[in-house]
Amino acid sequence: MSAVIQLEGLTKHYGSARGIVDLDLEVSEGEVFGFLGPNGAGKTTTIRLIMDLIRPSEGTARVFSLDARRDATLIQARTGYMPGELALYGGLTGIEMLKYAANLRGGVDWAFVEGLAERLDCDLSRPIGTLSTGNKHKVGLIHALMHRPELLILDEPTSGLDPIVQRELHRLLEEVRAEGRTVFLSSHILPEVESLCDRVGIIREGRLVTIQQVEALKESALSHLEFHFAAEVSADEFSSLPGVREVTAEGTVVRCTVSGSVDAVVKAAALHEVLDLVSHEPSLEQVFLAYYTGESGDAG
Amino acid sequence: MLANVFLKTLRDQRRSLMWWGIGLVALTSLTMAFYPAFSDAPDFDEIFEQMPEALTKMFAGEFTDLTSPEGFLNSQLFFFVVPLMFVIFAVLAGSAAIAGEEGAGTLSLLLTSTTPRWRVVVEKFGAVAVATLALALFLWLGLAAGAVAVDMDISLLGLAAASLSTALLAVAFGAFALALGCITGARGLSAGAASAVAIAAYFLNALAPLSDALTPLQKLSPFYYFIGADPLTNGLNALHAGVLLALTAAALGVAVLAFERRDLHG
Numbered sequence: 001m002s003a004v005i006q007l008e009g010l011t012k013h014y015g016s017a018r019g020i021v022d023l024d025l026e027v028s029e030g031e032v033f034g035f036l037g038p039n040g041a042g043k044t045t046t047i048r049l050i051m052d053l054i055r056p057s058e059g060t061a062r063v064f065s066l067d068a069r070r071d072a073t074l075i076q077a078r079t080g081y082m083p084g085e086l087a088l089y090g091g092l093t094g095i096e097m098l099k100y101a102a103n104l105r106g107g108v109d110w111a112f113v114e115g116l117a118e119r120l121d122c123d124l125s126r127p128i129g130t131l132s133t134g135n136k137h138k139v140g141l142i143h144a145l146m147h148r149p150e151l152l153i154l155d156e157p158t159s160g161l162d163p164i165v166q167r168e169l170h171r172l173l174e175e176v177r178a179e180g181r182t183v184f185l186s187s188h189i190l191p192e193v194e195s196l197c198d199r200v201g202i203i204r205e206g207r208l209v210t211i212q213q214v215e216a217l218k219e220s221a222l223s224h225l226e227f228h229f230a231a232e233v234s235a236d237e238f239s240s241l242p243g244v245r246e247v248t249a250e251g252t253v254v255r256c257t258v259s260g261s262v263d264a265v266v267k268a269a270a271l272h273e274v275l276d277l278v279s280h281e282p283s284l285e286q287v288f289l290a291y292y293t294g295e296s297g298d299a300g
Numbered sequence: 301m302l303a304n305v306f307l308k309t310l311r312d313q314r315r316s317l318m319w320w321g322i323g324l325v326a327l328t329s330l331t332m333a334f335y336p337a338f339s340d341a342p343d344f345d346e347i348f349e350q351m352p353e354a355l356t357k358m359f360a361g362e363f364t365d366l367t368s369p370e371g372f373l374n375s376q377l378f379f380f381v382v383p384l385m386f387v388i389f390a391v392l393a394g395s396a397a398i399a400g401e402e403g404a405g406t407l408s409l410l411l412t413s414t415t416p417r418w419r420v421v422v423e424k425f426g427a428v429a430v431a432t433l434a435l436a437l438f439l440w441l442g443l444a445a446g447a448v449a450v451d452m453d454i455s456l457l458g459l460a461a462a463s464l465s466t467a468l469l470a471v472a473f474g475a476f477a478l479a480l481g482c483i484t485g486a487r488g489l490s491a492g493a494a495s496a497v498a499i500a501a502y503f504l505n506a507l508a509p510l511s512d513a514l515t516p517l518q519k520l521s522p523f524y525y526f527i528g529a530d531p532l533t534n535g536l537n538a539l540h541a542g543v544l545l546a547l548t549a550a551a552l553g554v555a556v557l558a559f560e561r562r563d564l565h566g
Binding site: 105 | 412415
């Protein structure tokens, strides 16, 4: 498979600490790539470099084997982009805004646009300035998808969307993937990336920490289980099980931090009467922690 | 009106253009309503001549012949009020063109929609220029109607030349504001700095003749090339108009080069 996005030593200095440092990254054709990191890590900077909105201090970005700077308009013709800080023309209606964008691109299949609006339940007849954040977001998504681009670059695409629309977006992205098109999306939410992406790059403080298959990421992720037993249970019963990183017992409540599969812990707990089981999604910081403490196996 | 960046920018200006046009027509008709009073009273010229020279120069330049149609229009409209309005209009439009959209955040999508940056700048400049010329048309129509109403003996061609000269001056400052916006990305800064330069240029042109040492500096002011050759009386001076066009082209060139190079804000 050929590389759709190629970043080599991509570096952007801003005055102080922000920016990105020496980023190497390849996204293959047909891949859904997740770019994961906390706010301010450099996700948006990277995307704006790829879209030629800002220029690198060092290194290069290539898209479709074209130079991101020199061939920007050629790349844009084949790319759909949704910025993280979405700003649309508030005085235009959704239809006017999208017609304008379509005209700039030399025309699009308008029936397809209407189909997208229907699927996302988006009223295009109202002035954009009167829409809620979620509805503005939908217009932004349609704008990115309307010319059926080979590459979709979405900066935090689901923030502000209600769960129903999020699901519809996931379905749309599935279709994009099924058609062999490429998606590069950024997020600070681990489960979102896990459910959408094939491969994930984790960025922190401007540096790429690791690139992994989503499956591997899940395996190395920490989960927190909290068992409420009918009677007191000793922490010792869990502490030596595979994957267990930490156990505390307080009366009838046992809390475990487990890396990878929780199978052994759940089976051990099942020997007792379990009144309740609470499981927490690992936060992004905990995923990072798993890397920095180096106990998560094959990091990198 | 949404076919391209040029038309979209004109569309954005349509309301503002309408109000400025109404204001301009109101100003010119109100001013011209006073013309019969002036022309019937030659004493006005004497009163005017007795005023301190610095004061008359400041707001009327060399145009102290209030009772002739040309002198009246030049001193009461073309020297100060009309160019002031035009320059403000063009500076606001020029600073809004790139820096305004950048501040609003919509430039991110516009610049990733396959239109190259240089073309976005050129089309937006085109819209500012056309809007300013449209304003000049309003001005000319207002003056022509006024001249007929108060039975003023003035050449319609002269009025057209003076209106066009005003537009050329304003477009030059509009292009300057556009260039500042392209360099800095800051709308308020661009509008403010361009206005400050325009005010300084105005006073340089108006007051430099008061001092022998400063007189040569008058030719550094774009206002000199707008009114110095009295287009109302003599028609458009090709050389002076050429200087204003050259200034505009230079500012547009700087705007494009600066904008091609820099990082977008936001």
